[in-house]
Structure formats: structure tokens, C-alpha cells
Amino acid sequence: MKVTVVGAGYVGLVTSVCLAELGHLVTCIDIQQEKIDLLQSGQCLFHEPGLEALLEKNLNEKRLSFTSNPHDAYSKKDIIFIAVGTQEKHDGSVDPKYLYVVAHTIAHYIEQDVIVCTKSTVPVGTNEIIQQIIDSRKPPNLQVEVVANPDFLREGSAIIDFFHGDRIVIGTSNPKVAAILNELYLPLQIPIFKTDIRSAEMIKYAFNAFLATKMSFLNEMARICENVGANIEEVAYGIGHNKKIGYDSRFPMETKTLAQLSSLLNEPLPLLEAVIQVNNR
Ligand SMILES: NC(=O)c1ccc[n+]([C@@H]2O[C@H](COP(=O)([O-])OP(=O)(O)OC[C@H]3O[C@@H](n4cnc5c(N)ncnc54)[C@H](O)[C@@H]3O)[C@@H](O)[C@H]2O)c1
Structure with missing residues (x-):
């Protein structure tokens, strides 16, 4: 399939390289020309085990290219993945405004008709706004379907996570679109969970809030460990050998976004509030 990935950051670059490795023809676009030039010459901008070798291989085999030209990136593609970053608002929650720029x-x-998949972590309802922006500005004869396809890669094991992930979440109510994405991801042999667009967006937030809850538990245990001369890293390892117990700077923004949603809905989440408090401390 002819695929474009928007954003050559952490998620965008890993997604581009891995989709090319699966045999798709991938164009990755970024607004930073310097980044594009480095990547096109085979240089990775950050260290991720296995990434540079796959980048070089897929550039050489001409399945992968980098551009800053929107016509080349968007005009004739089957699927466009949005993997640009989000901004933090003054209250600490997520602002998806860069994704709206991409939608324009x-x-x-x-x-041509195209599927637009959002990989970025965005608040519930964002993909519907992206759909509205595109629908109100696209040529009227073209069909665009926006899908929530949240990303669960972890820095440090992103390549392994892409090829051997636990599941792929696809949020769309259009079965034809789901079938095309099924085909795209089929070589991975990873279970695909199809759901509606809002549930897919919510899965990513709930997943991160759950990990943040585990982290707050460990933070509390760490305070006790300090007092009794135990080592929290050893204790964490002993608890579950769980690679997901760690520190990720993205959780605060996502837990705050959930907390803000709960206050908007007047639906208190005392557990989440406690998690935020404990992790802040
Ligand atoms: N990094 C992670 O571990 C991780 C894991 C899962 C999900 N996510 C989510 O994925 C998203 C991307 O994260 P990241 O760490 O890759 O971000 P990043 O900041 O590393 O990269 C974003 C890239 O998008 C580019 N960009 C911005 N606007 C653009 C535009 N209009 N057109 C083309 N390119 C544009 C930027 O120049 C930048 O290179 C975020 O929503 C994040 O929450 C990140």
C-alpha cells in the first residue's frame, strides 16, 4: 500500500521504518527540513535499538523516503498516519492543535480517496473534529475516513513493540476501512481489536492512567523502601518483572487530561486524583 506518515518524531519515524519493512511504500513528511535531510541520508536522530539498520535497509530498497513537500506526501496515498506531537495547555492537559493543522x-x-489514521495520543472527540475539518475543506468528490489508531510503543523497545505488540486498536465504524487496515497490519500476526472511534481514543488514556496508577503504588512503596533500607528497583522487579513499570514523562499530561474531562463531565475520579497527587509528590 502507499502510505504517508506525518511527523518524523519518535512515533512517526518508528512507524515509517517498520511499515516499510512490512513491504509498504512509505513517505514520511515533517516540517523540519533539517530532520528530513538527515533521515534521507540514513542518519537517525535518536537512539532506538534496531532502528538505524532498518532505516538504512528500507532507504536502500526504495520503500522509504522523507520529504517536506505536502503535495508529494498527500496527493496519491491509500493511508495517511498522523504522528505529530501534541502541546501541553496551561492546565497541563493535551492540546491537539497541531493535528488540526495537519487535517487542513x-x-x-x-x-484520491484516503484513510487518515491518528497515531498521536489525543483527547476523546479529537478524531471527529479532524474528520469535520477535512470534510469541510476537501474536494467534494473524494472520500476521507478518519480512524483512531493509538500507538503503544515504548521508547527503548519500539521496534520489538511494533513487530510483537500485544494488540492493535482500530477505532472506526466503517467495516470496509477496518478491513483495509486489517490487511495493512496482517503480516504482523498481532491481534487486532476493532472498536468505535471514541472507545479507541479512550483506550489509550485509560491504559496510561492504569500504568500511572501502578506507578503511584510504586512511588508509595519507594518512600517506605527508603525508610527501611530496601531498594525500590529490586522490589519493583520482584513484584512483576513488568517492563511497563517505569517512569514516563507523558503520563502527567494524559492523566491531567483525564482529570480535566472528569471535572467537565462532573464525574469525579478520586482514584485518579490520588494517583496524580502521589506521583507529583
Ligand atoms: N514517544 C512515545 O513514546 C509515544 C508513545 C506513544 C504515543 N505517543 C504519542 O505520539 C505523538 C507523537 O509523539 P512523538 O514523541 O513522536 O513526538 P515528537 O515531538 O518527537 O515528533 C513530532 C514531529 O511532528 C512534526 N510535525 C509537527 N507538525 C507537523 C506538521 N504539520 N506536518 C508534518 N510534521 C509535523 C515535528 O516537526 C516533529 O518532528 C504524541 O501525541 C504522543 O503522545 C508517543
Whole structure:
């Protein structure tokens, strides 16, 4: 399939390289020309085990290219993945405004029907806004379907996570679109969980909130460990050999976004509030 990935950051680059490795023809677009030039010459901008070798291989085999030209990236593609970053608002929650900029650009440049998959972590309802932005600006004869496809890669084991992940979440109510994404991911042999768009967005937030809850538990245990001369890292390892117990700077923004949603809905989440408090401390 002809695929574009928007954003050559951590998620975008890993997704681009791995989709090319699966045999798809991948174009990765970024607004930072310097980044594009380095990547096109085979240089990785960060260290991720296995990434540079796959980058070089897929560039050489011409399945992967990098550009900053929106016409080349968007005009004739089957699937566009959005993997740009989000901003933190003054209250600590997520602002998806960069994704809306991408939605405008996609609507302007597409020349055929296309599926737009959002990999970025975005608040519930964001993908519906992306769909509205594209629908109100695209050529009227073209069909665009926006899908929530949240990313669960972990820095440090992203390549392994891509090829051997626990599940792939696809949020769409269109069965034809789900079937095409099924085909795209089929070589991975990873269970695909199809759901509606809002549930898919929520799965990522609930997943991170759950990990943050585990982390707050460990933070409390760490305070006791300090007092009794035990080593929290040893204790954490002993608890579960669980690679997901760790420190990830993204959790605060996502837990705060959930907390903000709960207050908007007037639906208190005392457990989450406690998690935020414990982890802040
Ligand atoms: N890094 C992780 O571990 C991780 C894991 C899962 C999900 N996520 C989510 O994925 C998203 C991306 O995260 P990241 O760490 O890769 O971000 P990042 O900041 O490393 O990269 C984002 C890239 O997007 C580019 N960009 C911004 N606007 C653009 C535009 N209009 N057109 C083209 N490119 C544009 C930027 O120049 C940058 O290179 C975030 O929503 C994040 O929450 C991240």
C-alpha cells in the first residue's frame, strides 16, 4: 500500500521504518527540513535499538523516503498516519492543535480517496473534529475516513513493540476501512481489536492512567523502601518483572487530561486524583 506518515518524531519515524519493512511504500513528511535531510541520508536522530539498520535497509530498497513537500506526501496515498506531537495547555492537559493543522493540509492536497489514521495520543472527540475539518475543506468528490489508531510503543523497545505488540486498536465504524487496515497490519500476526472511534481514543488514556496508577503504588512503596533500607528497583522487579513499570514523562499530561474531562463531565475520579497527587509528590 502507499502510505504517508506525518511527523518524523519518535512515533512517526518508528512507524515509517517498520511499515516499510512490512513491504509498504512509505513517505514520511515533517516540517523540519533539517530532520528530513538527515533521515534521507540514513542518519537517525535518536537512539532506538534496531532502528538505524532498518532505516538504512528500507532507504536502500526504495520503500522509504522523507520529504517536506505536502503535495508529494498527500496527493496519491491509500493511508495517511498522523504522528505529530501534541502541546501541553496551561492546565497541563493535551492540546491537539497541531493535528488540526495537519487535517487542513491533508484536505488541501489529497487527490484520491484516503484513510487518515491518528497515531498521536489525543483527547476523546479529537478524531471527529479532524474528520469535520477535512470534510469541510476537501474536494467534494473524494472520500476521507478518519480512524483512531493509538500507538503503544515504548521508547527503548519500539521496534520489538511494533513487530510483537500485544494488540492493535482500530477505532472506526466503517467495516470496509477496518478491513483495509486489517490487511495493512496482517503480516504482523498481532491481534487486532476493532472498536468505535471514541472507545479507541479512550483506550489509550485509560491504559496510561492504569500504568500511572501502578506507578503511584510504586512511588508509595519507594518512600517506605527508603525508610527501611530496601531498594525500590529490586522490589519493583520482584513484584512483576513488568517492563511497563517505569517512569514516563507523558503520563502527567494524559492523566491531567483525564482529570480535566472528569471535572467537565462532573464525574469525579478520586482514584485518579490520588494517583496524580502521589506521583507529583
Ligand atoms: N514517544 C512515545 O513514546 C509515544 C508513545 C506513544 C504515543 N505517543 C504519542 O505520539 C505523538 C507523537 O509523539 P512523538 O514523541 O513522536 O513526538 P515528537 O515531538 O518527537 O515528533 C513530532 C514531529 O511532528 C512534526 N510535525 C509537527 N507538525 C507537523 C506538521 N504539520 N506536518 C508534518 N510534521 C509535523 C515535528 O516537526 C516533529 O518532528 C504524541 O501525541 C504522543 O503522545 C508517543
